[in-house]
Amino acid sequence: MKQLSLDNLRTLVSIVDLGSFNKAGEALGRSQPAISLQVKKLERQLGKRLFSKVGQSYQLNADGVYVYEQAKIMLSINDEVFKTFTGQQNLRGRLRLGIPSEFASTLLPSIVGEFSQRYPDVSLDVTSSLSRDLLSSSKRKDFDLILALSKDIPSERGEVLIEDDLVWAGDSTLKLNKSALQLVLAPEGCVYRSRVIDMLKQQTQPWRITYTHADLYGLIAAIKQGLGVTALAKSSLPPELVSVKDKRLPALGKINICLFNQDTQHPQVSKTLSEYIRARIK
Structure with a gap:
């Protein structure tokens, strides 16, 4: 399997970006003959000329433009990998x-x-x-x-x-109480609690809070015991609960x-x- 030299590709990109073999050599700390040799090695490996002489200067031809564009991508990936792992050592x-x-x-x-x-x-x-x-x-x-x-x-x-959807969450075996909607909610000050109460107050459906707990695991335990439903951001819905849809449950809107x-x-x-x-x- 043939492999391109990233060193030679970086030389090619430097020549194009800086505008000349000389400037590329200065930036990379190499002599002009050394820069020219790297280009020739790249051309031999690909079996294509990458530069064409125009007047007194050399410019990329069509093949050279293609290799130049691909070289930038390859060098970017290479540099990002080193940047990531160098950062890990210092973080x-x-x-x-x-x-x-x-x-x-x-x-x-x-x-x-x-x-x-x-x-x-x-x-x-x-x-x-x-x-x-x-x-x-x-x-x-x-x-x-x-x-x-x-x-x-x-x-x-x-x-x-x-911007996430607020959803009603309950147990997969849940059967809503026909007389009054039972709610399992976090304490006052919770965004979910406020939204639920605000939306239910706009309807005639009777409701009551059967259980209050600040921790999600406490709420899950209560829901699993059939004490009611709660509200959560869709992206935070735990695997123990499911999204509940019922005509008695109003839409809760979205949350940031x-x-x-x-x-x-x-x-x-x-x-x-x-x-x-x-x-x-x-």
């Missing part, structure tokens, strides 16, 4: 992450395992709580990164990762899942973990 520090409990159960296992394995010198300090508490003025300063739910577009250091990056002490660590979270919120 270190402590990062404080705030995350809603329902995302902690579905998102953290893959992030903590893979991220920690790739960046062993980064210490993750994770806190799960209601979005309202994570973003409060008294708690917000305690975190470098915050994943949170928001009804509005964030205006301060925040980006919307996705946002990421707030406020770390100035270890910006590269925050940036890297942000990319992990962004890739997994779909």
